[in-house]
Amino acid sequence: MQTWQKLLIIAALATIVVVASTLVYFNYFAKRRLIISTTTSLYDTGLLDAIEKNYEATHAVDINIISAGTGIAIQHAQNGDADVILVHSPSMEKTFLEQGYGVNRKIIAYNFFTIVGPDADPATIFGKNATEVLKSIVAYGESLEDQSGQTKVWVSRGDNSGTHSKEQSLWKAAGYNYTLISEEPWYASVGSGMGDTLNIANQKSAYTLSDIGTYLKFWNNDIISLSALLTEEESLLNIYSAMAVNQTLHSQINYVDAMNFIQYLVSDETQQLIENYGKAEYGQSFFYGAVQPLKENALQPIVSWIQSAAFFDGSECPPQYRNGYPELYP
Amino acid sequence: MVDILGGIMKALQLIISGDPTLYGIVYRSLFFSGTAVILAVLWGTPIAMLIALRDFRGKTIIKGFFNSLIGIPTVVLGLVLYLVFSKGGPLGFLGLLYTPAAIILGEAVLVTPILISIATAAIEAVDPEIMNLAKTLGASESQASITVLKEALNGVLLSNIASFNRAIAELGVALLVGGNIAGLTDILTTAISRYTQRGELDLAIALGIILIVIVFLINMIIITARKAKMLFTLGRSPQ
Numbered sequence: 001m002q003t004w005q006k007l008l009i010i011a012a013l014a015t016i017v018v019v020a021s022t023l024v025y026f027n028y029f030a031k032r033r034l035i036i037s038t039t040t041s042l043y044d045t046g047l048l049d050a051i052e053k054n055y056e057a058t059h060a061v062d063i064n065i066i067s068a069g070t071g072i073a074i075q076h077a078q079n080g081d082a083d084v085i086l087v088h089s090p091s092m093e094k095t096f097l098e099q100g101y102g103v104n105r106k107i108i109a110y111n112f113f114t115i116v117g118p119d120a121d122p123a124t125i126f127g128k129n130a131t132e133v134l135k136s137i138v139a140y141g142e143s144l145e146d147q148s149g150q151t152k153v154w155v156s157r158g159d160n161s162g163t164h165s166k167e168q169s170l171w172k173a174a175g176y177n178y179t180l181i182s183e184e185p186w187y188a189s190v191g192s193g194m195g196d197t198l199n200i201a202n203q204k205s206a207y208t209l210s211d212i213g214t215y216l217k218f219w220n221n222d223i224i225s226l227s228a229l230l231t232e233e234e235s236l237l238n239i240y241s242a243m244a245v246n247q248t249l250h251s252q253i254n255y256v257d258a259m260n261f262i263q264y265l266v267s268d269e270t271q272q273l274i275e276n277y278g279k280a281e282y283g284q285s286f287f288y289g290a291v292q293p294l295k296e297n298a299l300q301p302i303v304s305w306i307q308s309a310a311f312f313d314g315s316e317c318p319p320q321y322r323n324g325y326p327e328l329y330p
Numbered sequence: 331m332v333d334i335l336g337g338i339m340k341a342l343q344l345i346i347s348g349d350p351t352l353y354g355i356v357y358r359s360l361f362f363s364g365t366a367v368i369l370a371v372l373w374g375t376p377i378a379m380l381i382a383l384r385d386f387r388g389k390t391i392i393k394g395f396f397n398s399l400i401g402i403p404t405v406v407l408g409l410v411l412y413l414v415f416s417k418g419g420p421l422g423f424l425g426l427l428y429t430p431a432a433i434i435l436g437e438a439v440l441v442t443p444i445l446i447s448i449a450t451a452a453i454e455a456v457d458p459e460i461m462n463l464a465k466t467l468g469a470s471e472s473q474a475s476i477t478v479l480k481e482a483l484n485g486v487l488l489s490n491i492a493s494f495n496r497a498i499a500e501l502g503v504a505l506l507v508g509g510n511i512a513g514l515t516d517i518l519t520t521a522i523s524r525y526t527q528r529g530e531l532d533l534a535i536a537l538g539i540i541l542i543v544i545v546f547l548i549n550m551i552i553i554t555a556r557k558a559k560m561l562f563t564l565g566r567s568p569q
Binding site: 022 | 369372373376377379380418422427429430471475479509511514528529
């Protein structure tokens with residue numbers, strides 16, 4: 001046998017050893033894996049780290065978090081590469097359920113998006129509602145002397161995330177064609193996560209739409225100096241849901257642990273953890289639990305806001321998209 | 331504004347205090363890249379020997395092919411490998427996605443072109459008379475090619491080091507097939523990306539410092555090795 005043939009055989013054996021040892025380790029030695037594909041805001045604020053730590057302390061499961069953004073999280077789930085997804089884009093979630101990729105949706109939390117911008121507020125958006133804000137931003141963008149595309153007024157995630165999808169619906173609600181707006185010279189689409197987008201908006205003294213959690217964390221850590229100029233109105237409501245990936249589509253989905261985890265998320269204890277997260281350090285909750293107000297159907301505006309924004313056919317998860325676990329839907 | 335100096339000071343504290351998260355990431359980075367390079371060396375060296383020592387049609391095209399693959403954007407390869415390893419993809423049944431093996435295999439594929447290109451050039455640079463001489467002295471084909479490989483050792487080692495350099499500094503493959511899972515598949519580059527994204531700049535800076543030091547050391551080794559060629563030629567009989 002020639003030298004190169006021997007070497008190739010050794011190479012093949014080495015490759016098999018790497019693959020086989022990984023398979024043996026994950027199948028026989030490691031704890032069961034639960035792969036969670038999540039929107040960046042839940043992860044970047046650190047909330048999921050806290051939840052993971054708590055959950056792993058009481059369950060023999062290894063939680064693996066892939067933080068990407070709602071669009072990619074849904075893509076992962078469609079390919080069968082995640083067991084649970086945590087997302088915040090009701091329109092995408094609806095399609096996802098309709099196509100049969102996800103089951104047992106539960107609304108777990110909410111907060112508000114915020115429109116942030118430079119302290120000086122050159123487009124004078126402070127005190128206006130979302131539609132007026134966007135109109136002021138367009139007017140300011142068009143009034144700029146520099147229309148070469150060097151000066152940016154608005155920075156967009158541009159990554160098909162839940163925040164990006166919210167931004168698109170806000171433009172639409174304000175009467176603009178999103179495709180045309182996104183081609184304006186003063187509009188920057190950065191295709192990045194929330195943190196990067198905030199950094200870029202900060203560098204360019206531009207405005208952007210952010211989830212409140214990531215903004216507060218960056219602002220409190222003095223990484224950005226942008227101010228939250230518009231907060232807490234119905235159009236800026238940000239609703240987070242959990243869904244299990246449909247195990248009938250992909251045999252390797254860890255459905256049982258996925259459902260255990262969703263039940264854990266909606267439990268009183270975890271809802272409390274979500275409410276308290278960030279309070280001690282930042283003086284303000286990043287997220288509010290959605291389970292209790294929805295269950296009590298309390299006469300708070302927030303309940304009707306959530307229902308009109310994120311309910312499909314009058315339910316957070318219509319019966320045809322459920323699979324077992326009736327206790328989740330009293 | 332970002333306090334750069336304060337960030338660097340805190341980063342140095344983390345490095346000196348032996349922060350376990352930090353060193354876990356460093357360890358995984360070295361381990362994954364190291365294993366990837368070993369795999370690439372094992373399957374790349376015989377291919378380089380074949381290309382360099384044989385005459386066949388299309389040799390230039392094959393060399394050009396590997397040369398042009400050197401510059402493939404890591405994120406493109408990462409995307410291709412994600413689709414391959416994804417549960418819906420051709421190798422999905424193995425369940426390797428988001429495991430260390432996926433990163434190791436992906437980085438091995440990534441560095442194979444650079445390894446083959448440099449190693450081929452090194453073997454070709456060896457005087458063809460050496461092979462003939464070895465054969466006339468009674469060496470078999472196999473022994474003769476090993477003799478040539480020894481002659482080219484300096485260049486072959488250079489190809490290994492350059493491969494390691496590329497593997498440890500790449501982001502796209504590890505991010506897409508590894509998933510950047512904390513404590514399992516996060517490595518230096520992906521963790522820097524994560525901590526920057528999360529606004530936890532101290533850790534990002536600390537990891538950045540370590541990555542730069544590693545890359546710097548590797549390049550120092552290459553330069554020193556080139557100067558001290560003697561080091562690798564010791565133990566070989568004079569010609």
